[in-house]
Amino acid sequence: MSLRTDAETIMQTAIRASLPDAAVAKALEHKGFGKGKIILVAIGKAAWQMAKTAVGILDGRISAGIVITKYGHSKGALPPLEIWEAGHPVPDENSLKATQRAIELVQGLQEEDTVLFLISGGGSALFEKPLISLQELQSITSDLLASGADIVSMNTIRKRLSSVKGGKFAHLCAPAKVYAIVLSDIIGDPLDMIASGPAYPDSSTCEEALAAIRKFKIQLPADAEQALREETPKALDNVETVITGSVTELAAAGRQAAEKLGYETCLLTTSLNCQAKEAGSFLAAIGRQYASSGKKLAVLAGGETVVHLHGHGKGGRNQEMALAAAEGIAGLDNVAVFSFGSDGTDGPTDAAGGFADGYTKQQLAEQGIAISDVLDQNDAYHALAKTGGLLITGATGTNVNDLSVLLIG
Known part of the structure; x- marks a missing residue:
C-alpha cells in the first residue's frame, strides 16, 4: 500500500500547488481599473475558485457578475455574483441560459468600464450561444469526443459554431475593455484555444476546421457546415490577457x-x-x-x-x-x-x-x-x-x- x-x-x-488563487491575485495585484464599472464573468471548471479570489481582492468594486461552471463545481454564494452550473463536456440548456445572462450583463457598457473575464478549461461547453440548434451542437460535440480528436481540433471546429467563441464575446463587450485572466488547460497555452478563445483573436482558419471534420469523419448538417465556412475575428483592440497557470x-x-x-x-x-x-x-x-x-x-x-x-x-x-x-x-x-x-x-x-x-x-x-x-x-x-x-x-x-x-x- x-x-x-x-x-x-x-x-x-x-493539485494544491495548481490552485489558481495565488495566480489570480498576482494578475490583479497592480491592475488599475479606473472609475468605471467592473463586470466579472468567470467560465470553466475553475471559475468559482478564480472568482472567489477576485471578489476578495476587489472588495466592493465589482458591480455585477456571473460564474458559469460545471455541475458540482460551485462551492457556494459569492455576492454580488450569480452562480450558474451547466453541462460539461456536452453543453446543455443551462449553458445557453447562463451565457445569455452573461451577454446581458455586458451590454450597454461604456469605454471606461471593464469586463474582468476569468477563463479556465471546460469553458467551451459551459459558455455557449450556438449558431445552430442545441441538439445539433450536442450531437457534433459527442461525435468529436468519441472520435479521439485532440482539444485543439475540437475547439477549431466549436468556435465556428458559436456566437461567443473565437473572440466574439470580446466584440459583444465593446466599447468596454476586457481584462482576461486565463488558467491554461491546453498544451503550449494557446490563448485562442483555451475555452475556445472567447476573448482572443483566432489563429485558426476555416480550412483547418473543415480539414478536422474530414480527418475525424464527423457528419455535419448543412447549417453547421455553412457556419464552419464563416471566418472568425483575427484582431481585437479592447482586450488585455494574462495567462496564470499551466501543466x-x-x-x-x-x-x-x-x-x-x-x-x-x-x-x-x-x-x-x-x-x-x-x-x-x-x-x-x-x-x-x-x-x-x-x-x-x-x-x-x-x-x-x-x-x-x-x-x-x-x-x-x-x-x-x-x-x-x-x-x-x-x-x-x-x-x-x-x-x-x-x-x-x-x-x-x-x-x-x-x-x-x-x-x-x-x-x-x-x-x-x-x-x-x-x-x-x-x-x-x-x-x-x-x-x-x-x-x-x-x-x-x-x-x-x-x-x-x-x-x-
Missing part, C-alpha cells in the same frame, strides 16, 4: 512531492499527447526496464491524452491509461502507474483518475475480468473500482491538464 499512499500524496500536493506547474509540484518522498525523479514531458492506452503501455515498459535497478524512481509526464471510443463502458483517459499500464507491470511488486486530471473529473465519471500496480491484473483475473476486454469496451471505471484503483478527489477548483506518474519502489 506504500506506493498507493505515495501516489495520493503526490497527487494532492500537485508545467502541476508537473513541477508533483516532481517536488516525489523527491520529498525519497524518489529520484525524471520529468519526461509536459506535452504528452497520444492515445491513453499507448501512454500507459509506454510507462509500463519503463517500469519493467527499471524495476530491478534497486533505485526508488518516479517518472512523470504531464499533458492530455485522448481516447477513441469504440465501446459502451464508463471511464476516462486517465483511468484507461492506468489500466493499460496494469497489463505491462503485472507481477512486479514494486511498480505502480497512476494518472489523474487536475480538475478532479476524468471523463464522465466522479473519479479524478486511476491507479494500477503489479497486482491489478491478477485481482481482475480472479474476478473473471480480462484487461483487454475492458479496454475494448472503454470500461476502465468499473474495472478499477473492483481493485480499489479509482482516484477520487472531488472538484478541485483548478484545471491545468493531467499528470501521469510511474513509481518504482
Whole structure:
C-alpha cells in the first residue's frame, strides 16, 4: 500500500500547488481599473475558485457578475455574483441560459468600464450561444469526443459554431475593455484555444476546421457546415490577457512531492499527447526496464491524452491509461502507474483518475475480468473500482491538464 499512499500524496500536493488563487491575485495585484464599472464573468471548471479570489481582492468594486461552471463545481454564494452550473463536456440548456445572462450583463457598457473575464478549461461547453440548434451542437460535440480528436481540433471546429467563441464575446463587450485572466488547460497555452478563445483573436482558419471534420469523419448538417465556412475575428483592440497557470506547474509540484518522498525523479514531458492506452503501455515498459535497478524512481509526464471510443463502458483517459499500464507491470511488486486530471473529473465519471500496480491484473483475473476486454469496451471505471484503483478527489477548483506518474519502489 506504500506506493498507493505515495501516489495520493503526490497527487494532492500537485493539485494544491495548481490552485489558481495565488495566480489570480498576482494578475490583479497592480491592475488599475479606473472609475468605471467592473463586470466579472468567470467560465470553466475553475471559475468559482478564480472568482472567489477576485471578489476578495476587489472588495466592493465589482458591480455585477456571473460564474458559469460545471455541475458540482460551485462551492457556494459569492455576492454580488450569480452562480450558474451547466453541462460539461456536452453543453446543455443551462449553458445557453447562463451565457445569455452573461451577454446581458455586458451590454450597454461604456469605454471606461471593464469586463474582468476569468477563463479556465471546460469553458467551451459551459459558455455557449450556438449558431445552430442545441441538439445539433450536442450531437457534433459527442461525435468529436468519441472520435479521439485532440482539444485543439475540437475547439477549431466549436468556435465556428458559436456566437461567443473565437473572440466574439470580446466584440459583444465593446466599447468596454476586457481584462482576461486565463488558467491554461491546453498544451503550449494557446490563448485562442483555451475555452475556445472567447476573448482572443483566432489563429485558426476555416480550412483547418473543415480539414478536422474530414480527418475525424464527423457528419455535419448543412447549417453547421455553412457556419464552419464563416471566418472568425483575427484582431481585437479592447482586450488585455494574462495567462496564470499551466501543466508545467502541476508537473513541477508533483516532481517536488516525489523527491520529498525519497524518489529520484525524471520529468519526461509536459506535452504528452497520444492515445491513453499507448501512454500507459509506454510507462509500463519503463517500469519493467527499471524495476530491478534497486533505485526508488518516479517518472512523470504531464499533458492530455485522448481516447477513441469504440465501446459502451464508463471511464476516462486517465483511468484507461492506468489500466493499460496494469497489463505491462503485472507481477512486479514494486511498480505502480497512476494518472489523474487536475480538475478532479476524468471523463464522465466522479473519479479524478486511476491507479494500477503489479497486482491489478491478477485481482481482475480472479474476478473473471480480462484487461483487454475492458479496454475494448472503454470500461476502465468499473474495472478499477473492483481493485480499489479509482482516484477520487472531488472538484478541485483548478484545471491545468493531467499528470501521469510511474513509481518504482
